[in-house]
Amino acid sequence: MADSIRNNKMNVRVLYNRLLDSNKVAFANVVWCSLAMPKHRFIFWQAALGHLLTRDKLLMCHLHIASDLCSVCEEVQESHSHLFFECSFSHQLRTRLENWLGKATWLSRYADWHLWMEGKPKGLVQKVAAATFAAAVYLIWKNRNKCIFEHRSWSIDFVVHQIRYAVKVRLSRAPKIKIKSRDLAVFDYMLHL
Numbered sequence: 001m002a003d004s005i006r007n008n009k010m011n012v013r014v015l016y017n018r019l020l021d022s023n024k025v026a027f028a029n030v031v032w033c034s035l036a037m038p039k040h041r042f043i044f045w046q047a048a049l050g051h052l053l054t055r056d057k058l059l060m061c062h063l064h065i066a067s068d069l070c071s072v073c074e075e076v077q078e079s080h081s082h083l084f085f086e087c088s089f090s091h092q093l094r095t096r097l098e099n100w101l102g103k104a105t106w107l108s109r110y111a112d113w114h115l116w117m118e119g120k121p122k123g124l125v126q127k128v129a130a131a132t133f134a135a136a137v138y139l140i141w142k143n144r145n146k147c148i149f150e151h152r153s154w155s156i157d158f159v160v161h162q163i164r165y166a167v168k169v170r171l172s173r174a175p176k177i178k179i180k181s182r183d184l185a186v187f188d189y190m191l192h193l
C-alpha cells in the first residue's frame with residue numbers, strides 16, 4: 001500500500017488496484033477465462049470455492065434431507081470432492097475428456113484442482129482446457145440437479161457433445177480470443193472426434 005503514496009500524495013488508482021489484488025483468489029484467472037461461457041464460469045467459481053449446496057453442506061446447515069447420498073450414483077455421501085472427482089459419472093466423463101484433450105485437462109482429486117488452476121491460462125490450448133473444464137463442472141452440477149428433480153440422468157455421450165459444442169461456439173464467437181484460421185481448423189477437427 002506504501003507504493004500508492006509518492007511525494008506525500010496518494011495515487012487512488014494504484015491504491016484501488018492494490019486492494020483488488022490483495023483480495024484476488026489464486027485461481028481466478030482460470031475460472032474467469034473469457035473462452036468459457038458466462039453461466040459455466042459462475043458455477044465453476046462456486047464449485048472452486050466449495051460454495052455449491054451439496055448434500056454434505058445441507059447437513060452441516062442442519063437442514064432435514066431424506067438422504068445424504070450422491071444424487072447421481074446414490075452410493076456415498078454427496079460432496080464437492082465426490083461429485084466432481086470420485087463419482088462414477090464424473091470418472092467416465094473425465095476418461096472421455098482425457099481421450100479428447102489429453103491428461104492435463106482434468107486432475108483426479110479436489111485438492112489438486114486448486115493447484116492446477118493457480119496459473120494464468122496462456123495460449124489457446126490452455127484456454128480451451130479451462131473452458132472445457134468449466135463446461136464439464138457446469139454440466140455435472142446440472143445433471144446432479146436433474147437427478148434430484150427429474151429422477152433421471154443424462155448419458156455421458158450427451159454431456160460430452162454439449163461440452164464440445166459449447167467450446168466450439170465460444171472458439172468461433174469469443175471476441176477477445178484471436179484464433180488463427182489454421183488453429184480453428186485443428187480445433188474444429190478435435191471437436192468432431
Ligand SMILES: [Zn+2]
Nearest residue numbers: 070072073087
Ligand atoms: Zn456419485
